[in-house]
Amino acid sequence: MRNWTAVIPVKRLNAAKTRLRGAVPADRHPELALAMVRDTAAAVLAASSVAGLLVVTDDPEVRATVRELGARVVPDPGGGLNAAMRFGADEVAGLSAHRAVLAGDLPALRPEQLDEALAGATGRGFVPDAAAIGTVLLAAPAGWALDPRFGGPSAAAHAESGASMLHGDWPGLRQDVDTAADLDAVLTLGAGPRTCGLLRELGRATECAPAA
Numbered sequence: 001m002r003n004w005t006a007v008i009p010v011k012r013l014n015a016a017k018t019r020l021r022g023a024v025p026a027d028r029h030p031e032l033a034l035a036m037v038r039d040t041a042a043a044v045l046a047a048s049s050v051a052g053l054l055v056v057t058d059d060p061e062v063r064a065t066v067r068e069l070g071a072r073v074v075p076d077p078g079g080g081l082n083a084a085m086r087f088g089a090d091e092v093a094g095l096s097a098h099r100a101v102l103a104g105d106l107p108a109l110r111p112e113q114l115d116e117a118l119a120g121a122t123g124r125g126f127v128p129d130a131a132a133i134g135t136v137l138l139a140a141p142a143g144w145a146l147d148p149r150f151g152g153p154s155a156a157a158h159a160e161s162g163a164s165m166l167h168g169d170w171p172g173l174r175q176d177v178d179t180a181a182d183l184d185a186v187l188t189l190g191a192g193p194r195t196c197g198l199l200r201e202l203g204r205a206t207e208c209a210p211a212a
């Protein structure tokens with residue numbers, strides 16, 4: 001199995017997930033954003049094809065949380081999402097030939113789904129989100145530049161830039177959380193323990209799977 005280094009960019013929590021505002025009380029919104037990052041990072045680090053995780057963020061709580069899980073953290077260079085991804089990918093270039101960037105809002109991600117997707121990335125490859133508009137994963141194995149084109153209809157942008165679409169049954173990997181409806185979708189798929197636990201406390205989830 002190849003050793004991938006994963007990169008996840010994360011916005012400052014107080015500016016993150018604006019489309020999700022109102023889904024939970026305003027004072028719990030940053031906590032929800034943090035819970036989703038934590039569940040995503042934990043699943044990534046549990047994938048057997050992932051050797052390490054670098055998180056690109058300026059947020060002190062995100063930094064502390066993901067460091068505790070075993071991730072490395074570098075500051076956000078500024079310039080937006082793709083700049084953060086390029087910076088992270090450059091940062092790990094010396095460590096790993098295989099680099100993959102993921103969104104930080106995939107709380108239903110299962111490590112095996114990420115392993116399968118990465119195994120299929122023989123060249124620069126991407127996985128569209130559940131709506132087939134955005135992108136949740138962009139992988140660049142040895143010898144390939146990452147060239148991230150996230151933001152808006154990025155699945156089409158990645159395809160147009162020559163990346164191959166990766167195919168598989170990976171509902172947890174594909175389900176990013178942008179809206180309140182996406183929260184219900186991840187609960188149906190089985191959200192990670194932090195996200196589900198918080199949503200249960202807030203009365204949005206009825207039950208959560210026992211922690212693995």
Ligand SMILES: Nc1nc2c(ncn2[C@@H]2O[C@H](COP(=O)(O)OP(=O)(O)OP(=O)(O)O)[C@@H](O)[C@H]2O)c(=O)[nH]1
Nearest residue numbers: 009010011016017018019056076080081084103104
């Ligand atoms: N480091 C860093 N991460 C970013 C930046 N913009 C977005 N992200 C992260 O990229 C991933 C996907 O971003 P979005 O789904 O658009 O998240 P968002 O910007 O918090 O959500 P909205 O405010 O609803 O657009 C999430 O992990 C975000 O935290 C940025 O400028 N810097």
Ligand SMILES: C=C(OP(=O)(O)O)C(=O)O
Nearest residue numbers: 134135150151152154178
């Ligand atoms: C930035 C992206 O994410 P979202 O659709 O979640 O904003 C993207 O998919 O390119």
